[in-house]
Amino acid sequence: DIQMTQSPSSVSASVGDRVTITCRASLGIRSWLAWYQQKPGKAPKLLIYGASSLQSGVPSRFSGSGSGTEFTLTISSLQPEDFATYFCQQSNSFPITFGQGTRLEIK
């Protein structure tokens, strides 16, 4: 299985801050990486697919980059509604695997 490791596990930030979350794959996954946002009691919401493609309807302050084994999700200017948990997911090969999550908290 391809292991997905996110860092940090949690981060505190303020509204307006720029935040970057990293996801590393144990094997190369080309650009087959997605990012999700999950709020308490809700299903994950797709933000980014193909490492850098913005899902329709997602604000442009979210961006993704990377290929191979290292990927980043950047939120350029945090808004109050962005405080949530973020997961990465590889879709290079079976079994589909997710990172353990990064909790973004209000400072």
Next chain:
Amino acid sequence: QVQLQESGPGLAKPSETLSLTCAVSGYSISSGFYWGWIRQPPGKGLEWIGSIYYNEDAYYNPSLKSRVTISVDTSTNQLSLNLTSVTAADTAIYFCARQQGGRIVSNFDYWGQGTLVTVSS
């Protein structure tokens, strides 16, 4: 707008079979795409369970493969999940979701709200 809704018993006893259904609306399952089940133990991360195409072509997580069956019913536009011999470790929120694009392995663009299943005697 594609919508998915999970349903099923919220409680299962150890060693029994967990059975869930996912009703899809706004899109016909037989038109394409893979459809998957993902679970999340309370307060923890996400685990892919398996995925299926409308023609019953199914793929499972090896960690669960011996206990899982996923099926589709195109006449009712639903997919189903059966998980046998459950233990407390199977306590989780179970989500159904649509896989984006036409690849067998893909990310998930539409999700159900999830249903909590607790395994307890």
